[in-house]
Amino acid sequence: MARLRRSLIRPYLSTVVLIGVMSYTAFAAEVQTSQSLGDLARKQREEKERAAPKTTFDNDSLLPTPSTAAAPLNSGVETLPYQVKPISKSWPSCAAAVAEFNNSPDIAHTDQHIDASLKGSASPSGGGWSFAGTVTATNTLTLSLPEWPNIPNDPRLQIAWNSMLGALRRHEEGHVKIAIDGLRQLDGAIINGTGASGSAAKEDAQRKFGQLMQTLNSATQAEQNRYDALTNHGRKQSAAGGTDVSLICP
Numbered sequence: 001m002a003r004l005r006r007s008l009i010r011p012y013l014s015t016v017v018l019i020g021v022m023s024y025t026a027f028a029a030e031v032q033t034s035q036s037l038g039d040l041a042r043k044q045r046e047e048k049e050r051a052a053p054k055t056t057f058d059n060d061s062l063l064p065t066p067s068t069a070a071a072p073l074n075s076g077v078e079t080l081p082y083q084v085k086p087i088s089k090s091w092p093s094c095a096a097a098v099a100e101f102n103n104s105p106d107i108a109h110t111d112q113h114i115d116a117s118l119k120g121s122a123s124p125s126g127g128g129w130s131f132a133g134t135v136t137a138t139n140t141l142t143l144s145l146p147e148w149p150n151i152p153n154d155p156r157l158q159i160a161w162n163s164m165l166g167a168l169r170r171h172e173e174g175h176v177k178i179a180i181d182g183l184r185q186l187d188g189a190i191i192n193g194t195g196a197s198g199s200a201a202k203e204d205a206q207r208k209f210g211q212l213m214q215t216l217n218s219a220t221q222a223e224q225n226r227y228d229a230l231t232n233h234g235r236k237q238s239a240a241g242g243t244d245v246s247l248i249c250p
Contacts, residue, residue: 080176082110083140086147094157094249097148101247108168110175113140114183118191118209122198131193131201135209137186141179143172156250164247171234171245174227182220186212 087107091097101107120133145168151161189212193205231237234245 080173080180081141082173082176083142085142085144087144088147088149090150091148093152094160094247097161098247098249108143108145108172110172110179111142111144112179113142114186115139116186116213118205120191120205122193122201125194129195129198129201131195131198131205133191133193133205133209135186135189135191135212137183139179139183141176143169143176145169145172154250160248160250164245167237167243167245168234170242171231171237174231174240174242175224178220178223178227182216182223186216 089097089100091100114137116135116137118133118135120131122129122131145165148161151158191205191208191212193201193203193208195201195204227240230239231242232239237244
């Protein structure tokens with residue numbers, strides 16, 4: 001669920017700065033067990049055949065390198081700016097991993113922190129006052145993904161785990177792209193306020209800025225929810241052009 005918090009910093013009379021923080025959690029996918037490795041092998045071959053321009057990631061020592069699979073949501077057009085935060089797990093077996101995945105849908109998630117400021121000035125206008133300001137916004141995106149440091153020394157299981165983890169990561173990248181698209185609507189936005197005085201014009205601009213942040217927050221969360229509904233939190237990622245997230249235990 002998205003949360004929006006705002007705090008006001010009061011500078012000189014001619015300027016206003018408003019800082020906004022927005023974060024949301026995107027849920028990971030359920031996983032399933034199967035005795036067959038045929039589907040896994042087929043999916044890996046298909047991913048390699050689709051491999052095209054690759055995205056560069058941070059902290060890739062924790063996860064499969066991008067070259068192991070295609071990234072249909074990115075298409076290699078841009079490097080997605082996010083950090084990876086590992087969530088260390090100690091499952092004794094693949095079945096135990098599956099059980100926790102099935103009971104903890106938020107075992108992987110994406111968090112967004114937005115810092116937005118409105119800067120401008122107030123001036124007399126038509127018998128009153130007007131305020132003209134521009135929004136500057138930056139964000140920090142963090143993907144929290146499971147890490148299995150004590151994974152059993154079974155090559156088949158390690159292949160299955162890496163395949164699932166790569167698909168899960170790409171599902172979360174879909175949430176990253178939605179967050180970035182929302183930020184682009186905020187950064188550079190022009191906000192005008194009016195009032196009987198300079199202070200009143202600034203307050204009007206502050207109110208409109210707050211409304212813009214809330215509107216963006218609601219619209220972004222609605223799109224995140226739509227994406228999860230379309231992909232069933234990654235279980236049906238193929239609906240968005242990716243690979244369904246599934247852990248296949250050998």
